[in-house]
Each structure stands twice: as structure tokens, then as C-alpha cells.
Amino acid sequence: MKTFFMYIALVYVALAIQGMIFHGTKPDLVLILVCFFSVRHEQGRGMLFGALAGLLTDISSGFILGPNVFSKTMAAFLSRTIRENLFQWNIIISTFLIASLSIIDIAIVHVCYEAFSKMSFVNRSWGVSVATVAYTIAASLMLYPLFHPRKEKTMWY
Numbered sequence: 001m002k003t004f005f006m007y008i009a010l011v012y013v014a015l016a017i018q019g020m021i022f023h024g025t026k027p028d029l030v031l032i033l034v035c036f037f038s039v040r041h042e043q044g045r046g047m048l049f050g051a052l053a054g055l056l057t058d059i060s061s062g063f064i065l066g067p068n069v070f071s072k073t074m075a076a077f078l079s080r081t082i083r084e085n086l087f088q089w090n091i092i093i094s095t096f097l098i099a100s101l102s103i104i105d106i107a108i109v110h111v112c113y114e115a116f117s118k119m120s121f122v123n124r125s126w127g128v129s130v131a132t133v134a135y136t137i138a139a140s141l142m143l144y145p146l147f148h149p150r151k152e153k154t155m156w157y
Contacts, residue, residue, distance in 0.1 A: 004049065007037050011053045015060045025128055027135035030057050031105055034072050035098055035140075036147035038079035039089065050076030067112035071105040078104070091144055098140040102133045 014029035030053050038046030054072030058065045082097060083089065106129050113119045 027139040071108040
């Protein structure tokens with residue numbers, strides 16, 4: 001339970017860093033935390049963490065509640081599902097997972113905004129979304145050594 005609350009505190013820190021340091025296009029540090037938490041813990045806890053992290057993201061944005069809750073919960077679900085089906089976990093798999101989940105996350109948030117707030121993304125440049133994915137990948141590569149899942153010790157009898 002301490003780990004869960006530590007990660008929630010890290011979400012606050014990540015949102016503060018995104019708000020104070022980055023202007024314009026920013027990496028999605030909360031998505032990275034959701035992925036790393038979900039890979040290390042069971043699916044229910046990961047999805048709960050994803051929902052809370054998404055809620056905190058929506059609250060900090062000051063817009064509508066829901067898009068990030070749904071997208072971060074989906075990211076947690078997919079992270080754990082993919083992790084359960086792989087025998088190995090390394091930096092290459094982690095990078096592909098973060099890249100694909102970042103694309104899915106952006107798509108879900110855009111669809112929700114367009115459906116519920118009448119905000120249109122039709123004429124918006126894809127450059128912002130591509131840059132966000134690239135920055136998120138770069139941030140995940142820098143944070144990978146900190147959140148790398150521990151290798152479980154195996155006993156040979």
C-alpha cells in the first residue's frame with residue numbers, strides 16, 4: 001500500500017513538473033508512471049492507479065472530467081495484459097509499449113474531447129501529437145532505470 005501512495009505522490013510531482021517546466025508540447029509523465037506501476041503490480045491495482053492518475057490529470061487540466069480517467073485506465077489494463085503475455089521485459093519492449101500507449105492515449109482523449117465538449121481536432125496539426133509521443137518516449141527511456149521491474153529470484157532445487 002505504501003508503494004501505491006508513493007506513486008500517487010509521484011503523479012502530483014509529474015503534473016507539477018509538466019506544468020512548471022514544459023510549455024506547449026510536453027511528455028506525458030503520468031502515462032509513464034501508470035505503465036510502470038501496472039507492469040509491476042496486478043491488474044486491479046494498476047487499473048485503480050490509472051483511474052486515480054487520470055482523475056488527477058483531468059482535475060489539474062481544469063477542463064472536463066473523464067477523458068484522462070478512461071485513457072489512463074485503459075493504458076493500465078493494456079500494460080498489464082501485455083506484460084502477462086510476455087516472458088521477458090526489457091527496454092525495447094517497454095519503449096514500444098509506451099509509444100503505442102501514448103498514441104492510444106492521445107486518440108482516446110481527442111475523441112472524448114470532441115464528443116463531449118464540441119472541441120474539434122479536425123484542423124489541428126498532427127505535429128503536436130507526434131512531438132508528444134516522441135517526448136514521452138524520451139522521458140520513458142530516461143526513467144526506465146528507476147522503474148525497471150525487479151527480476152524475481154528463482155530457486156533451483
